Amino acid sequence: MTLEVENLSKLYWTPNATFPGGGIQPISFNLAPGTFFTLLGPSGCGKTTTLRCVAGLEIPDEGRLTLGPTVFFDAARRTNVPLNKRNIGMVFQSYAIWPHMSVFENVAFPLRVRRELKLRAEEVREMVARALATVGLEGYADRSATQLSGGQQQRVALARAIVRQPGLLLLDEPLSNLDALLRDEMRNELKRLQRQIGITTIYVTHDQAEALEMSDVIAVINAGVVEQMGSPREIYDRPRSAFVAGFMGATNLLPATARSAQKGDSSGTVAIDSGEALSTWFPYDIGAGSRIALSIRPEAVTVAPAGTAAPQGWNRLTGTVIGSGFLGNIVRYTVALPHGRIHAHQPPDRIFAEGETVELHFAPDRTLGLSDNRAAA
Amino acid sequence: MTLEVENLSKLYWTPNATFPGGGIQPISFNLAPGTFFTLLGPSGCGKTTTLRCVAGLEIPDEGRLTLGPTVFFDAARRTNVPLNKRNIGMVFQSYAIWPHMSVFENVAFPLRVRRELKLRAEEVREMVARALATVGLEGYADRSATQLSGGQQQRVALARAIVRQPGLLLLDEPLSNLDALLRDEMRNELKRLQRQIGITTIYVTHDQAEALEMSDVIAVINAGVVEQMGSPREIYDRPRSAFVAGFMGATNLLPATARSAQKGDSSGTVAIDSGEALSTWFPYDIGAGSRIALSIRPEAVTVAPAGTAAPQGWNRLTGTVIGSGFLGNIVRYTVALPHGRIHAHQPPDRIFAEGETVELHFAPDRTLGLSDNRAAA
Amino acid sequence: ADQALIDAATKEGSVNWYTSLIQDQAARPLARAFEEKYPGISVEIIAGKSADLLLKINDELAAGRLHADVHHGGSVVPKLLAMDAIQPYVPPSAANLPDDMKDPDGYWVAEVVSFLVPAYNTDMVPAEEAPKTYEDLLDPKWKGAIAWAATMTQGGPPGFIGTVLGLMGQEKGMEYLRKLSEQNIVNVPANQRVTLDQVIAGEYPLALSTFSHHTDISQEDGAPVQWIALQPKVTNTIDSTFLMKGAPHPNAGKLFIDFIVSDAGQKVLADAGYIPANPKFRNPERSPEAFALTPSLVAAHLNDWVAIYDELFK
Amino acid sequence: MPTVVLTVIIAVLVLPPLAMLVRTSLIDYSDGSFGLVNYRKLFAEPELYLTTINSVVFAAGATCVSLLIGACVAWIVERTNAPFRGLAYVTTIVSLGTPAILYVCGWIFLLGRAGPLNSAWRALTGSFQPLVNVYSIPGMILIEGLLWVPLVFLLCGATFKRQNADLEEAARMSGASVIATVRRVSLPLAKPALYGLAIFIFIRNLEAFDVPVLLGMPGGIKLLTSDIYLTMTRVPPDLGHASAFAVVMIAFISVLLYFYGRVSANADRFASITGKGFRPRPFDLGRFRWVGGLVVVLHFTLVLALPIIAVLWNSITPFVRAFSVKALGNLTLRNYTYVLTDSHYLHLAWNTVLAASVAATVAVALTAVAAWFAVRRWPASGGLTQLVSLPIVFPGIVLGVAMIQIALRTPFGLYGTIWLIAIAFLIRYLPYGMRYAQPAMMQIHRELEEAAGISGATQPGIFRRVVLPLAAPALIAGWLFIFLLAAKELSIAVLLAGARSKTIAVAMFDQWTNGEAGEVAALGIIWTIVMSCCAGLMHYLSRGDMKSRGTQ
Ligand SMILES: Nc1ncnc2c1ncn2[C@@H]1O[C@H](COP(=O)(O)OP(=O)(O)OP(=O)(O)O)[C@@H](O)[C@H]1O
Ligand SMILES: Nc1ncnc2c1ncn2[C@@H]1O[C@H](COP(=O)(O)OP(=O)(O)OP(=O)(O)O)[C@@H](O)[C@H]1O
Numbered sequence A, B: 001m002t003l004e005v006e007n008l009s010k011l012y013w014t015p016n017a018t019f020p021g022g023g024i025q026p027i028s029f030n031l032a033p034g035t036f037f038t039l040l041g042p043s044g045c046g047k048t049t050t051l052r053c054v055a056g057l058e059i060p061d062e063g064r065l066t067l068g069p070t071v072f073f074d075a076a077r078r079t080n081v082p083l084n085k086r087n088i089g090m091v092f093q094s095y096a097i098w099p100h101m102s103v104f105e106n107v108a109f110p111l112r113v114r115r116e117l118k119l120r121a122e123e124v125r126e127m128v129a130r131a132l133a134t135v136g137l138e139g140y141a142d143r144s145a146t147q148l149s150g151g152q153q154q155r156v157a158l159a160r161a162i163v164r165q166p167g168l169l170l171l172d173e174p175l176s177n178l179d180a181l182l183r184d185e186m187r188n189e190l191k192r193l194q195r196q197i198g199i200t201t202i203y204v205t206h207d208q209a210e211a212l213e214m215s216d217v218i219a220v221i222n223a224g225v226v227e228q229m230g231s232p233r234e235i236y237d238r239p240r241s242a243f244v245a246g247f248m249g250a251t252n253l254l255p256a257t258a259r260s261a262q263k264g265d266s267s268g269t270v271a272i273d274s275g276e277a278l279s280t281w282f283p284y285d286i287g288a289g290s291r292i293a294l295s296i297r298p299e300a301v302t303v304a305p306a307g308t309a310a311p312q313g314w315n316r317l318t319g320t321v322i323g324s325g326f327l328g329n330i331v332r333y334t335v336a337l338p339h340g341r342i343h344a345h346q347p348p349d350r351i352f353a354e355g356e357t358v359e360l361h362f363a364p365d366r367t368l369g370l371s372d373n374r375a376a377a
Numbered sequence C: 001a002d003q004a005l006i007d008a009a010t011k012e013g014s015v016n017w018y019t020s021l022i023q024d025q026a027a028r029p030l031a032r033a034f035e036e037k038y039p040g041i042s043v044e045i046i047a048g049k050s051a052d053l054l055l056k057i058n059d060e061l062a063a064g065r066l067h068a069d070v071h072h073g074g075s076v077v078p079k080l081l082a083m084d085a086i087q088p089y090v091p092p093s094a095a096n097l098p099d100d101m102k103d104p105d106g107y108w109v110a111e112v113v114s115f116l117v118p119a120y121n122t123d124m125v126p127a128e129e130a131p132k133t134y135e136d137l138l139d140p141k142w143k144g145a146i147a148w149a150a151t152m153t154q155g156g157p158p159g160f161i162g163t164v165l166g167l168m169g170q171e172k173g174m175e176y177l178r179k180l181s182e183q184n185i186v187n188v189p190a191n192q193r194v195t196l197d198q199v200i201a202g203e204y205p206l207a208l209s210t211f212s213h214h215t216d217i218s219q220e221d222g223a224p225v226q227w228i229a230l231q232p233k234v235t236n237t238i239d240s241t242f243l244m245k246g247a248p249h250p251n252a253g254k255l256f257i258d259f260i261v262s263d264a265g266q267k268v269l270a271d272a273g274y275i276p277a278n279p280k281f282r283n284p285e286r287s288p289e290a291f292a293l294t295p296s297l298v299a300a301h302l303n304d305w306v307a308i309y310d311e312l313f314k
Numbered sequence D: 001m002p003t004v005v006l007t008v009i010i011a012v013l014v015l016p017p018l019a020m021l022v023r024t025s026l027i028d029y030s031d032g033s034f035g036l037v038n039y040r041k042l043f044a045e046p047e048l049y050l051t052t053i054n055s056v057v058f059a060a061g062a063t064c065v066s067l068l069i070g071a072c073v074a075w076i077v078e079r080t081n082a083p084f085r086g087l088a089y090v091t092t093i094v095s096l097g098t099p100a101i102l103y104v105c106g107w108i109f110l111l112g113r114a115g116p117l118n119s120a121w122r123a124l125t126g127s128f129q130p131l132v133n134v135y136s137i138p139g140m141i142l143i144e145g146l147l148w149v150p151l152v153f154l155l156c157g158a159t160f161k162r163q164n165a166d167l168e169e170a171a172r173m174s175g176a177s178v179i180a181t182v183r184r185v186s187l188p189l190a191k192p193a194l195y196g197l198a199i200f201i202f203i204r205n206l207e208a209f210d211v212p213v214l215l216g217m218p219g220g221i222k223l224l225t226s227d228i229y230l231t232m233t234r235v236p237p238d239l240g241h242a243s244a245f246a247v248v249m250i251a252f253i254s255v256l257l258y259f260y261g262r263v264s265a266n267a268d269r270f271a272s273i274t275g276k277g278f279r280p281r282p283f284d285l286g287r288f289r290w291v292g293g294l295v296v297v298l299h300f301t302l303v304l305a306l307p308i309i310a311v312l313w314n315s316i317t318p319f320v321r322a323f324s325v326k327a328l329g330n331l332t333l334r335n336y337t338y339v340l341t342d343s344h345y346l347h348l349a350w351n352t353v354l355a356a357s358v359a360a361t362v363a364v365a366l367t368a369v370a371a372w373f374a375v376r377r378w379p380a381s382g383g384l385t386q387l388v389s390l391p392i393v394f395p396g397i398v399l400g401v402a403m404i405q406i407a408l409r410t411p412f413g414l415y416g417t418i419w420l421i422a423i424a425f426l427i428r429y430l431p432y433g434m435r436y437a438q439p440a441m442m443q444i445h446r447e448l449e450e451a452a453g454i455s456g457a458t459q460p461g462i463f464r465r466v467v468l469p470l471a472a473p474a475l476i477a478g479w480l481f482i483f484l485l486a487a488k489e490l491s492i493a494v495l496l497a498g499a500r501s502k503t504i505a506v507a508m509f510d511q512w513t514n515g516e517a518g519e520v521a522a523l524g525i526i527w528t529i530v531m532s533c534c535a536g537l538m539h540y541l542s543r544g545d546m547k548s549r550g551t552q
């Protein structure tokens, strides 16, 4: 079913404050049935608030919310479907595992309270067992919920959300306390489940890789405002602003000012604040004189010993290696420029010593000129 | 100060169970002053339990625990320093933010309760402000702790742990609810702090990249038992077992049986279970007839169109692309072999269609033959 | 009182008066009047039900730390006599009292008396239908309609039983009581006053063993209630006052007892709505013919009467 | 070690009266000899079987009534957005301030044979049979049940107030209706509070005197305690019978407390104040807001308005009389003038407030620490709960006598002073304090304390800075309850009052027994107003305090 969110807004006011203490500004999006939609944004930007509004846990200040034919909420018409009638599965950021129930009872709860499902005890047992198996907690059914580790609790919360195959799935950082391996498994499992029964899912995560890999649509939020919404590739390759680029995967941002106006999808040359001129690709229109930042992803940068020739047409900068970090499959080098620094990811077999002078090469089409509103945010 | 942990063990027994429901088996390690020590392991393996034992929140069943000259705990001599005398900073996995206090009061608490510090109100205010600035929560001081987002709460917990510069820092997934950017910042901040005042730190994380980048020593735990302890490079490059390899960064594990015994640091040829013979590097001794797994990291695998020649001496396998995932800086391909599948990370400009037959090439020295105890775990 | 006593009393400075008299209207005015007359001696009022006060005195005696000087009460005299806890003292002013208002052995003197009478709700029962004699109470129309306060003192059913036995003799009395018990008298688990209030409120049309002065007070306020001078005699109980043996302030105690029985004291009690021991201060209209339940009588028979109550009415 | 100190303190308070109780239960009052005669009498009761059943039915029924009404209203007030929520607090505080005799009599007045309900019925149908018969087990259950509603309300309110909304929201998201959420999540989380309370009220009802006697005896319904009441109204009271009964009750509550201990064994399972995402947020009842409001108003009517109107009526009529138009003619304020012009009462009021507040403060302080020790299973804290709960079985008069005997044997001049009364109140109300403190401690997640310990706080520091503030709503509710109850406590105050240590309750009792029903009512109303102001002020202050801490 299509989820339509129109101008939803919810502001929190803290006492003695003349501006809201948080929340979301009007936000709109439409999700086709079965869409995997991810909310991404810095801590405190309003992701949980958005989920809570959709779930019906908060009454939005304004806006309209429909899932398929049913209007969940309409501020104008004062419609508000009670949350337990919305058939939504949700994982809370705080898990909200009921401490007085066993793991089994926690997961079976959504089945038990919905009389209309008319499930036999046998069926309930089976469905719960399946959900627990999905999250890798076979054998924990009889444990008291208070005797679980953090990650196990999180998995119980996940099992509870998916057990009855809801019409909409809201997941608030459901995998944040799991290790990479398990997270990977859960991710696949979730994705499979989501495809199989075609549930529209809103997913909150702080893990960009996760967001990129799983999502059909990603919304990047900043301080309650949607900065960009689009497919993972779009967001990663054509970020609308320096904020999005910086947030969506690691990047180097070199501040600059656009001398002249620039059309979208065109290339040009920009002098960065420290003086060097770099060939740049502009994915979007840029006004003359506006602040911009050149975004160069660390993996787009090749580090070469001083004096190496750069490929034809590539940008080059010179700097000194001031740090390196081993990340397993890659090594991250930090290179100091005359003004500022740049991170570059290199394969682990490329070794540079600290203090070594190196050259940085990067292609112009991977040097993106983006409007930079970060100071204002 | 040196932290010595000797044969610490703590088992949880659930009712009606003949085997423990969790906890840690005897575990020992020595941390030189200022070491950044990371506990890594699957959910429920006993990381939190270990931290809690060190903190004095659980009384271990057995073992000895000393920090510098003070014996914190000695089961044999029945010594047990009360936890408030241990001068430890800790971030709980569940944050443990006091809901009845403001953000400021939460962070100021460790300063207030230690009379011996004799801090003036002015100093307290300053130290709290500094800690809050460190975690990026300036301006939130007067907020009630219940009015924070998940990530903000986590940051308050972190600020509270570091505010009085403790002798030992125990961090239980302190950054799990933060976005990559902020996490990166916090990581640097923590690392700086830790270097600056030389606090020994025990860090629990589920993020391998984080562990690899920050740690001096990493311990990989599985089901309460330390599988391997060592420097990040050692653990990543020379994992002691298939479990460690699989846990420490993504890897492909091809099951096999060692025909003959194999000395450590030698190479040989192994027929994997599906038949193909592969040249393999053995970092450790392998007994004849024991189950092993060949670990090949996704980034070590080159995907090539069918018929491409492999570099001299490299292993090759043929398979069909069955899936791809965009991860931003890389694309992850899943390639089905006759038995099993392999993940390969390729630069995003290398494009293969689903269903395409491809060849996989990988170097023998990146094909590690490791003992495989996973079935037992 | 002679000056020596006054001096000795003044030296003691205070007297501890254990009393169940109503505080505002009787006890405190009486104490105030005494204090005015004998400046320098203060009256410390320890108030409570006579049962509670007896418990206290009991414990004080057991602990050997008697606190009470003067006590007032009806049913307690026998018990205290039995415990040999009373100091005989005949105050000079007792000369004003008739003989049945003081103990022949000098242990006690009467302070106030009460008449225990039936009372009925005049809205519910016309005056001519109200019972006049004990026999009238057996009329079947009263079945289930008569209440009494189920307190096991001389002022409750035991006192009524004692009066009946005293008036009719053991045999006839028992026969009468048996018949009365078939009327299913309602045991109101409260004191006489509450029972009377329930009559006034219309909860019950008729109650036995209520204090006549209570009805008088309410009548003045306009309450629809009337007490009956049941023929031949109603019950008369005596509240006596006496000095404790081993009292911490014996002289002040004596002086106080003397004051209570004196005209000044009796007047205060009369003003408070009590029926004073001294007939001079009584309103003759409100003094029916009565059978006196003296402390000695009560001491001798109370347990028997309670036993009869337990057997027939409980 | 601190556990031992506390155990000793509580034992010193509780055990001497207990010893006295046991001793008294062995005295044969007819001749003063020692023996088992009281026990024999207790069990030789020919109708023992019937009276036991009556008693149990009565106690259980009344417990259900108070739990049902109290918990319902508490939940609506603390966890929803229903209208009129403030009214419930007014109801509770005012009705707690009203002396119990007045309260019960108010009900008798309303529902009795001459009451407005039955007179109307009689006028309508001409039937002599009353419509409702309060002098019956259902009548007794109703009135006794209403008597304990305030206790349940305050306790459950404090418990519900600190429930984590996340847990309830999760249930709602799972598809549970509001009712199902309450039934399956809110109530089970409040289980230690509810079970403890049920046991407590049940025991209290089982040994209640006033209602069974005031209503049961006239109605010919015999309960276990009716007989005991009679023996206690003799001169001098035969305390042996009552004490023997209390001793038997002690055995009984020990069994119940043992089971309660098992229910609440794992404190973690009821911890709802957690360190992650704790938000005490109310439910949105939606269209059912008004139903909630209606329940609150109904509660107000039943628990406060009706009986108070009866009392008020009595205070302005010159004598006790039924509601009638005719009576409107001679209403009078005489009773009020009388009470208000007598400065004597000022002194009594001061005594009362002093004794009650001292007792409430110490009781809450002791039980808060005791509950904390017990819930966190400090070494040697096993018997604390039982020990603190013991005085629940002391009949007031027995405790009073015990206190007299103890005071007479102590070297300091305790006898006859207000302090003796305060100590007796303290002992009597310790179990009530425990009922408030224990569930409150259980709600606090262990990690909140652990985090404080790690931060360097000592155990007292943890208690003062983390546990106390978090348990404050319950402790304040407990304080209020004890204060208000102690202020109107009769049997102890009357027995222990010295010349200069009388309390308001003594004055009321005095007037009561002397037929000044109107004045008692007037004094009761004035006293209720004073108490309500005290309590309201206290409530307001604590609420402001909570707010400044940001938990409201
Ligand atoms: N109080 C308890 N009683 C019984 N078992 C427990 C208790 N606490 C933890 N366990 C079990 O002990 C094991 C280790 O728990 P621990 O909390 O140390 O895991 P962890 O490594 O921190 O996991 P995670 O990454 O999920 O937080 C788990 O299997 C857990 O279920
Ligand atoms: N009850 C509340 N009262 C006042 N402010 C609030 C309340 N709840 C949240 N906020 C504020 O609203 C903002 C958005 O909160 P929200 O929980 O939606 O953030 P989030 O995007 O989920 O962050 P995180 O990733 O840290 O969980 C935050 O700044 C937070 O402090």
Ligand SMILES: [Mg+2]
Pocket: A047, A048, A049, A093, A172, B149, B150, B151
């Ligand atoms: Mg959030």
Ligand SMILES: [Mg+2]
Pocket: A149, A150, A151, B047, B048, B049, B093, B172
């Ligand atoms: Mg953990």
